Amino acid sequence: MKIEENKAILWTGDNPLELESGGSIGPVEVSYETYGNLNEDKSNAVLVLHAFSGSAYAAGHKKKEDKPGWWDSIIGAKKAFDTDKYFVICSNVLGGCSGTTGPSSIDPRTDKPYGLNFPSITINDMVEVQKRLVDNLGIKRLLSVSGGSMGGMQALAWMVKYPDSINSAIVIAASHRHSPQQIAFHEVGRQAIMADPDWNGGNYYDKSVPAKGLAIARMVGHITYMSEQSMEEKFGRQRKDKGQPFKFNADFEVEHYLRYRGDSFVKRFDANSYLYISKAMDQFDASKGKTLESALKGHKYKTMVISFNSDWLYPSHHSKEIVKACKRAGVDVTYCDIDSKYGHDAFLLETEDQEHLIKHFLDKVRKDL
Amino acid sequence: MRDWSKIKPDHRAILENVDARSSALDLGCGSGELMEILSEEKSVKVQGIEIDEKEIRRCVAKGLSVFHGDIDTGLSEFSDSAFDYVILNQTIQQVKNIATVMSEAARVGRTVIVGIPNFAHYIARLQLFFLGSAPVTRSLPYKWDETPNIRSLSLKDFREFCAEQGFRIDKEFFLSGKRRAAVLPNLLADTGIFFLSKRG
Numbered sequence: 001m002k003i004e005e006n007k008a009i010l011w012t013g014d015n016p017l018e019l020e021s022g023g024s025i026g027p028v029e030v031s032y033e034t035y036g037n038l039n040e041d042k043s044n045a046v047l048v049l050h051a052f053s054g055s056a057y058a059a060g061h062k063k064k065e066d067k068p069g070w071w072d073s074i075i076g077a078k079k080a081f082d083t084d085k086y087f088v089i090c091s092n093v094l095g096g097c098s099g100t101t102g103p104s105s106i107d108p109r110t111d112k113p114y115g116l117n118f119p120s121i122t123i124n125d126m127v128e129v130q131k132r133l134v135d136n137l138g139i140k141r142l143l144s145v146s147g148g149s150m151g152g153m154q155a156l157a158w159m160v161k162y163p164d165s166i167n168s169a170i171v172i173a174a175s176h177r178h179s180p181q182q183i184a185f186h187e188v189g190r191q192a193i194m195a196d197p198d199w200n201g202g203n204y205y206d207k208s209v210p211a212k213g214l215a216i217a218r219m220v221g222h223i224t225y226m227s228e229q230s231m232e233e234k235f236g237r238q239r240k241d242k243g244q245p246f247k248f249n250a251d252f253e254v255e256h257y258l259r260y261r262g263d264s265f266v267k268r269f270d271a272n273s274y275l276y277i278s279k280a281m282d283q284f285d286a287s288k289g290k291t292l293e294s295a296l297k298g299h300k301y302k303t304m305v306i307s308f309n310s311d312w313l314y315p316s317h318h319s320k321e322i323v324k325a326c327k328r329a330g331v332d333v334t335y336c337d338i339d340s341k342y343g344h345d346a347f348l349l350e351t352e353d354q355e356h357l358i359k360h361f362l363d364k365v366r367k368d369l
Numbered sequence: 370m371r372d373w374s375k376i377k378p379d380h381r382a383i384l385e386n387v388d389a390r391s392s393a394l395d396l397g398c399g400s401g402e403l404m405e406i407l408s409e410e411k412s413v414k415v416q417g418i419e420i421d422e423k424e425i426r427r428c429v430a431k432g433l434s435v436f437h438g439d440i441d442t443g444l445s446e447f448s449d450s451a452f453d454y455v456i457l458n459q460t461i462q463q464v465k466n467i468a469t470v471m472s473e474a475a476r477v478g479r480t481v482i483v484g485i486p487n488f489a490h491y492i493a494r495l496q497l498f499f500l501g502s503a504p505v506t507r508s509l510p511y512k513w514d515e516t517p518n519i520r521s522l523s524l525k526d527f528r529e530f531c532a533e534q535g536f537r538i539d540k541e542f543f544l545s546g547k548r549r550a551a552v553l554p555n556l557l558a559d560t561g562i563f564f565l566s567k568r569g
Binding site: 302320323324327328332333334335336337338339353356357360361363364367 | 416422425426428429430431432433434435436437438446447448
């Protein structure tokens with residue numbers, strides 16, 4: 001599999017990106033990776049869209065990294081996103097902290113990191129950046145856009161915003177707008193970060209980072225990504241660190257796991273990015289107050305919607321809402337509610353089922369071109 | 370093109386009587402066998418609803434569009450007359466709220482196609498009478514403890530149901546294996562295929 005790591009400056013300080021909020025930002029630099037080869041007529045490109053804490057590193061296994069790319073299980077030669085057939089693109093989102101312009105980037109006006117001077121961003125702004133990247137690569141129409149969780153929300157944004165630039169969309173474990181429960185969990189995360197004195201109004205880049213707050217935010221996140229059953233099977237009531245002197249040690253396995261996950265997240269993720277991106281997700285409404293049906297009406301692409309029956313954060317009935325809107329709008333849609341015990345995490349773990357569905361779906365899309 | 374003589378008789382009866390390039394919704398589409406035939410042989414734009422995840426996988430492998438869900442609730446999401454045909458082939462014997470599903474099918478489709486196994490087929494009657502056992506036949510292949518069917522009905526029962534519920538039978542086909550059963554269908558046909566429309 002041919003892998004390329006790239007950077008592109010898509011907007012400059014003089015010609016900034018106009019944002020949905022009314023603000024603007026420039027320059028905008030994007031970190032992206034590509035897998036496989038773009039064919040001659042540029043008709044085999046698939047854009048994969050990462051979730052909240054993901055990055056452009058979607059496939060392969062780099063020497064400098066501990067783990068393979070976040071969707072390596074289904075991107076590669078002979079896999080669902082078969083790099084022998086497709087040219088797979090993944091870019092880090094606007095507002096992120098893995099190479100694309102975000103709150104930790106240097107503000108050219110001050111030569112310091114933006115911090116809270118970074119403008120508010122939305123899922124649609126992220127898609128705007130992806131669209132220009134795709135345009136710059138000379139691709140007029142993507143074979144597919146695909147992603148899970150926040151990636152699924154971006155896929156929906158593509159379906160509404162750029163219907164003529166895609167042949168298909170795969171929306172996995174996503175919602176077309178967040179429920180109060182989803183917003184509530186994000187708010188707990190944001191409050192944990194902002195309550196950390198080290199956060200310092202978002203201005204911490206030359207000091208110590210708000211590690212405690214960000215770690216707690218991540219711990220909450222991980223709870224919402226698992227099902228009761230998967231926690232039971234993974235941890236039970238097993239104990240760790242017996243007989244330590246302090247009363248509130250992480251003596252249960254689950255506590256230990258959450259602390260470990262929280263601490264390792266701090267090493268790779270920026271607290272301000274957490275605030276900006278989580279807010280973008282909460283404010284997302286694919287059809288902007290109209291019915292989703294009316295926003296999808298008349299579009300010719302094919303759609304596949306996938307949910308997992310133990311996912312309580314992005315529950316199956318949210319996916320069914322999307323499917324219903326597609327049906328009523330006359331958009332070609334296939335829906336599968338995969339039987340899984342892993343909760344929301346299933347979209348990264350239930351690879352065998354997704355592999356089958358995605359592979360055949362893309363085959364059909366390609367044949368119908 | 371496939372050899373039509375090798376197509377299952379019930380599928381063939383449906384295939385021969387639908388319009389080319391029409392649209393259809395197949396309720397309880399299983400592995401998508403009928404959908405694939407309609408799509409390939411008559412370019413019918415067809416979608417399916419199926420409850421079993423394994424069958425969904427098979428449909429997707431055939432490149433078909435399917436919704437994972439149950440028939441009882443899946444129909445209400447479609448607008449009126451969204452399809453030329455709504456197909457319930459070998460399905461209604463497994464449906465819980467049959468009157469509701471049939472009336473919803475007639476709302477969503479201009480024509481409703483129903484295929485049923487005949488419980489009053491003479492072989493079933495003979496088995497029941499002489500062997501004293503619940504019948505196991507070509508169209509009712511399951512033993513009582515393995516059957517997915519929650520109701521048993523004859524062709525006569527179904528015609529009466531149609532009359533009561535205000536369905537007009539526009540076409541009907543009675544099959545005995547690969548042949549048509551022209552006379553005494555409720556005795557000699559193992560399967561009935563009905564093309565229905567709602568009166569008025």
